[in-house]
Amino acid sequence: MAAGLPIRRIEALTDGVFAIAMTLLVLGVELPRGADSLWSRLLVLWPKLACYVLSFVMLGVLWIGHHYQLHHIRRTDRALIWLNLAFLLVITFLPFSTGVMASERLDPAAVALYGGSIIAAGAALYAHWAYATARPALVNPGLDSKLVATLKLRIVAGIALSGVAIAVAYIDTRISLGLFLVLPVAYWWRSRADDLVGDDAPD
Amino acid sequence: MAAGLPIRRIEALTDGVFAIAMTLLVLGVELPRGADSLWSRLLVLWPKLACYVLSFVMLGVLWIGHHYQLHHIRRTDRALIWLNLAFLLVITFLPFSTGVMASERLDPAAVALYGGSIIAAGAALYAHWAYATARPALVNPGLDSKLVATLKLRIVAGIALSGVAIAVAYIDTRISLGLFLVLPVAYWWRSRADDLVGDDAPD
Amino acid sequence: MAAGLPIRRIEALTDGVFAIAMTLLVLGVELPRGADSLWSRLLVLWPKLACYVLSFVMLGVLWIGHHYQLHHIRRTDRALIWLNLAFLLVITFLPFSTGVMASERLDPAAVALYGGSIIAAGAALYAHWAYATARPALVNPGLDSKLVATLKLRIVAGIALSGVAIAVAYIDTRISLGLFLVLPVAYWWRSRADDLVGDDAPD
Amino acid sequence: MAAGLPIRRIEALTDGVFAIAMTLLVLGVELPRGADSLWSRLLVLWPKLACYVLSFVMLGVLWIGHHYQLHHIRRTDRALIWLNLAFLLVITFLPFSTGVMASERLDPAAVALYGGSIIAAGAALYAHWAYATARPALVNPGLDSKLVATLKLRIVAGIALSGVAIAVAYIDTRISLGLFLVLPVAYWWRSRADDLVGDDAPD
Numbered sequence: 001m002a003a004g005l006p007i008r009r010i011e012a013l014t015d016g017v018f019a020i021a022m023t024l025l026v027l028g029v030e031l032p033r034g035a036d037s038l039w040s041r042l043l044v045l046w047p048k049l050a051c052y053v054l055s056f057v058m059l060g061v062l063w064i065g066h067h068y069q070l071h072h073i074r075r076t077d078r079a080l081i082w083l084n085l086a087f088l089l090v091i092t093f094l095p096f097s098t099g100v101m102a103s104e105r106l107d108p109a110a111v112a113l114y115g116g117s118i119i120a121a122g123a124a125l126y127a128h129w130a131y132a133t134a135r136p137a138l139v140n141p142g143l144d145s146k147l148v149a150t151l152k153l154r155i156v157a158g159i160a161l162s163g164v165a166i167a168v169a170y171i172d173t174r175i176s177l178g179l180f181l182v183l184p185v186a187y188w189w190r191s192r193a194d195d196l197v198g199d200d201a202p203d
Numbered sequence: 204m205a206a207g208l209p210i211r212r213i214e215a216l217t218d219g220v221f222a223i224a225m226t227l228l229v230l231g232v233e234l235p236r237g238a239d240s241l242w243s244r245l246l247v248l249w250p251k252l253a254c255y256v257l258s259f260v261m262l263g264v265l266w267i268g269h270h271y272q273l274h275h276i277r278r279t280d281r282a283l284i285w286l287n288l289a290f291l292l293v294i295t296f297l298p299f300s301t302g303v304m305a306s307e308r309l310d311p312a313a314v315a316l317y318g319g320s321i322i323a324a325g326a327a328l329y330a331h332w333a334y335a336t337a338r339p340a341l342v343n344p345g346l347d348s349k350l351v352a353t354l355k356l357r358i359v360a361g362i363a364l365s366g367v368a369i370a371v372a373y374i375d376t377r378i379s380l381g382l383f384l385v386l387p388v389a390y391w392w393r394s395r396a397d398d399l400v401g402d403d404a405p406d
Numbered sequence: 407m408a409a410g411l412p413i414r415r416i417e418a419l420t421d422g423v424f425a426i427a428m429t430l431l432v433l434g435v436e437l438p439r440g441a442d443s444l445w446s447r448l449l450v451l452w453p454k455l456a457c458y459v460l461s462f463v464m465l466g467v468l469w470i471g472h473h474y475q476l477h478h479i480r481r482t483d484r485a486l487i488w489l490n491l492a493f494l495l496v497i498t499f500l501p502f503s504t505g506v507m508a509s510e511r512l513d514p515a516a517v518a519l520y521g522g523s524i525i526a527a528g529a530a531l532y533a534h535w536a537y538a539t540a541r542p543a544l545v546n547p548g549l550d551s552k553l554v555a556t557l558k559l560r561i562v563a564g565i566a567l568s569g570v571a572i573a574v575a576y577i578d579t580r581i582s583l584g585l586f587l588v589l590p591v592a593y594w595w596r597s598r599a600d601d602l603v604g605d606d607a608p609d
Numbered sequence: 610m611a612a613g614l615p616i617r618r619i620e621a622l623t624d625g626v627f628a629i630a631m632t633l634l635v636l637g638v639e640l641p642r643g644a645d646s647l648w649s650r651l652l653v654l655w656p657k658l659a660c661y662v663l664s665f666v667m668l669g670v671l672w673i674g675h676h677y678q679l680h681h682i683r684r685t686d687r688a689l690i691w692l693n694l695a696f697l698l699v700i701t702f703l704p705f706s707t708g709v710m711a712s713e714r715l716d717p718a719a720v721a722l723y724g725g726s727i728i729a730a731g732a733a734l735y736a737h738w739a740y741a742t743a744r745p746a747l748v749n750p751g752l753d754s755k756l757v758a759t760l761k762l763r764i765v766a767g768i769a770l771s772g773v774a775i776a777v778a779y780i781d782t783r784i785s786l787g788l789f790l791v792l793p794v795a796y797w798w799r800s801r802a803d804d805l806v807g808d809d810a811p812d
Contacts, residue, residue: 021632
């Protein structure tokens with residue numbers, strides 16, 4: 001049993017934080033009161049609902065990315081635990097930045113705040129991976145260095161795309177939202193080719 | 204040990220989301236202020252309390268259904284993880300649609316929104332099961348094809364019943380609520396006959 | 407490994423619901439605004455803080471009681487899962503009844519609602535234990551019938567005490583609160599004598 | 610397998626409470642409405658955001674400390690479970706005291722409340738460790754008595770520092786906030802030297 005107690009509890013804390021963040025997103029969506037029909041009051045909510053779905057999908061991508069890393073990490077040290085906590089700090093911030101973007105979606109500053117928190121999550125994930133894979137004692141023996149590089153590249157690509165989405169917001173924030181949606185789709189597409197999530201090393 | 208790391212973490216995220224959704228339902232129930240006696244102020248809440256209990260039971264049915272599926276799935280791929288996340292997305296939406304139905308229970312549109320989210324949960328559960336069972340590498344060897352079909356049929360029956368409940372709402376929304384309550388009772392009744400939940404395959 | 411997958415997931419859902427209910431209790435405590443000094447504004451909160459601590463301790467007693475039962479149960483069937491869900495339904499209701507008692511603590515009806523939810527939790531816990539222990543296939547072989555009876559008696563005693571606390575509320579609600587506090591202390595006292603929680607059966 | 614069922618469930622409850630407390634902290638941060646630009650409205654939030662980050666880091670320190678203790682504890686008794694619940698009670702209180710400090714950060718009383726809750730968490734953690742390590746049956750055989758003393762000393766140092774931070778608040782609350790920030794940094798620094806977190810005892 002290479003992965004000892006610490007990995008298990010980091011997983012538990014991480015899964016808990018993600019589960020709560022995912023479930024809290026919808027709390028930001030509130031039905032407006034009024035004399036209009038229910039459907040028209042629900043229709044007014046569509047930008048908030050879109051932001052909630054987008055952030056849920058974003059959290060899904062980040063959760064899978066994190067879980068993928070832990071799959072190859074077999075022990076932790078204190079620095080790695082704190083890198084993980086830094087990642088979780090950003091995750092707990094996402095419901096806030098999602099709420100801001102949902103209520104001010106035409107303001108480029110709101111998109112910048114949202115994109116900035118996605119970039120921060122990516123940066124924490126990158127630091128977590130780079131730190132662990134630079135220390136052979138922390139990862140599974142025989143970890144493919146090509147895989148290490150591929151995962152790094154993917155995170156960098158996601159960060160770059162978020163940066164572009166922020167820049168574009170100053171032209172039209174709707175293009176930014178579209179670009180954010182490209183991110184999970186692109187990850188999905190790429191990873192279909194080299195799907196390794198379910199590949200437990202033969203034990 | 205067939206079920207590797209991924210299954211365990213999907214379970215953890217799923218159990219977390221369900222635990223939070225179940226606990227958040229009651230947050231929608233708030234005691235009205237006023238000069239009336241406490242009992243009469245609580246009595247006013249009964250429709251909200253009924254919706255909370257209904258949704259809790261609904262979440263229980265969906266949780267058991269999901270857990271039942273994972274019991275027979277031994278590995279995942281990325282598509283299955285995303286089908287699972289789609290299911291969880293609908294679960295996180297349920298506290299919202301429950302809240303809408305609780306406050307607008309005489310409006311057929313509110314019942315349609317609620318029934319629609321139950322149908323969406325059923326559809327995600329169906330897709331999850333159909334996808335996994337179509338790939339022998341993902342399920343336990345020797346999975347009974349009759350069981351596969353039975354589970355599919357049960358989900359389809361639940362979806363059909365929810366559809367009827369929505370249609371009936373345009374006559375009287377109270378009949379719809381009654382039909383939604385039939386759903387868990389029917390599942391309970393049927394599954395008493397062929398109870399397999401606790402039947403771990405002999406290992 | 408007697409305890410199979412189902413027990414583990416029931417534990418996960420239960421621990422999640424308890425963790426959330428315990429953490430939500432404090433959300434009902436809000437600092438009043440005003441020109442008074444912070445200490446005096448905090449002092450005004452003491453009944454709410456007392457209710458929060460009381461309910462936290464109550465949840466602790468119920469969580470230990472539940473965990474104690476599962477320690478002796480090795481498999482579940484669908485009825486037992488639903489008894490467990492009924493127990494969790496009551497647990498998710500506790501933050502609501504705590505909030506009502508915190509804001510209307512001089513009203514016997516609020517104490518009755520709170521005591522009623524404690525009694526309901528006890529009744530669900532009793533039904534869970536009685537159902538499981540009446541079926542030898544569900545519990546660990548060699549489960550002591552004296553232990554079965556002792557746990558039943560303890561739950562009945564707790565229910566009786568809560569009933570007394572409700573009755574007494576119509577004289578003075580403060581005596582009721584004192585009686586509720588006796589409950590965890592009494593459990594603690596009794597169970598010191600025959601402490602079995604940490605006693606894993608020799609494996 | 611020395612650590613039996615109880616440890617696992619205590620971990621699950623603890624990880625759940627921490628995950629929720631960490632995620633709830635941000636709920637206290639709300640964007641003010643107004644005609645100002647979004648950046649200036651976000652800028653106004655910096656003290657709230659600073660308190661949220663500080664408390665998140667504090668929770669991280671406490672979570673690691675708790676996990677570190679459980680790493681060396683192999684069984685529990687009822688008193689230890691209740692010491693753990695007392696610790697969790699304080700953890701669930703932290704979002705409240707963080708919110709009070711965030712909104713009244715110039716008031717020494719708010720700093721005293723916050724520092725007091727950190728001290729209470731430290732005291733519970735100390736009692737938990739002292740109780741367990743005084744009973745050889747509860748800890749791993751061969752637990753180094755120097756390690757026992759080191760952990761005690763660290764907790765005492767954290768409590769002392771929090772006490773100083775409270776005292777200093779009556780001069781200037783900003784110095785207190787700085788001192789609270791020293792706490793995690795100091796823990797980090799010290800524990801780098803004697804890092805044992807990832808050191809599973811050879812099994």
